Amino acid sequence: MTSRDKRYNEVWFTEESSRHLRLSLRVNRELVRKESPYQSIMALETAEYGRMLVLDGAIQLTEKDEFCYHEMMAHVALCSHPDPKKVLIVGGGDGGTLREVVRHDSVERAVLVDIDEEVINTSREFFPSVSCAMDHPKAEIRPMDAMVYMKDHKGEFDVIIVDATDPVDMAAGLFQSPFYRDVWDALSEDGFMVTHIESPFTDAAIMVPAYGAMKEVFPSVHTYLGFMPTYPSGMWVYAIGSKKHDPSEPLREAPEGLKYYTSDIHRGSFAMPPFLSRMLSGEEDVISNY
Structure with a gap:
């Protein structure tokens, strides 16, 4: 999911790894968001890890790692x-x-x-x-x-x-x-x-x-x-x-x-x-x- 931190006017993507663990990355911009017949697809540009591919809310890859x-x-x-x-x-x-x-x-x-x-x-x-x-x-x-x-x-x-x-x-x-x-x-x-x-x-x-x-x-x-x-x-x-x-x-x-x-x-x-x-x-x- 993406959310906005109003204190700093920043947008963050957060993956829920488990009920008790989340990973968040600051987003510079959203490149695409769409629905396929099988899943939701997002491509985001993050500040720390470069471009990131997300399927159904789960991180699939980032350019950095x-x-x-x-x-x-x-x-x-x-x-x-x-x-x-x-x-x-x-x-x-x-x-x-x-x-x-x-x-x-x-x-x-x-x-x-x-x-x-x-x-x-x-x-x-x-x-x-x-x-x-x-x-x-x-x-x-x-x-x-x-x-x-x-x-x-x-x-x-x-x-x-x-x-x-x-x-x-x-x-x-x-x-x-x-x-x-x-x-x-x-x-x-x-x-x-x-x-x-x-x-x-x-x-x-x-x-x-x-x-x-x-x-x-x-x-x-x-x-x-x-x-x-x-x-x-x-x-x-x-x-x-x-x-x-x-x-x-x-x-x-x-x-x-x-x-x-x-x-x-x-x-x-x-x-x-x-x-x-x-x-x-x-x-x-x-x-x-x-």
Whole structure:
């Protein structure tokens, strides 16, 4: 939501991360506000983090810190797969993950499937540094339901990256085992699936079931950590489901010009703090903040 501080004649955007936690950023101007068939969309220019994309009141990215998320979503799997040629991105209509995927020389085809074409259009117009790979020769943009798309492309992809919004409304199914089985079917015989499973501090009640649902489908599930200043709590958890390979050790160097990911970051990100390991194993109770 946006509000005006009458004391200073300032406009602020506030995201409610949980019932007890909010994050506010001062807004210089509103770039666009619209409703798609699926969600509300805002692009704002903030004083601290540059341009910001907001869907249904939740921060999706800012220009200042988006690289932290998008590099960790893409490069961990792509650098630990022996030969990733075909990559599917589920969601990610802003194009940030796609931008990172096409950096890899081995990748021949990168398909972005997002059900909301208005998110794609908004990013093209207002976030050119994020959406810049949408016209890359390797890229295919498909504004449609990813579940439908995957059922028609079984066994096709080496890596599937699920760059979903928070697991509410239309995105809720993207964190459940039936969806993960569809992902399994669309992967090649040695494929990886990557997704984020939120924060252990604000979203443990989402994180733990999502991790458990992946373990119902994949023989090997690993978690790794990254930092995202404008996501709830700033501590973000990712998960990889693997059919065969161990994703914790990179097999190749990352592309040049990255700002967050390195091979050392890759290795270190798989080290889980004890409290998080206990949460994921069910040894520690999860208290919902909603």
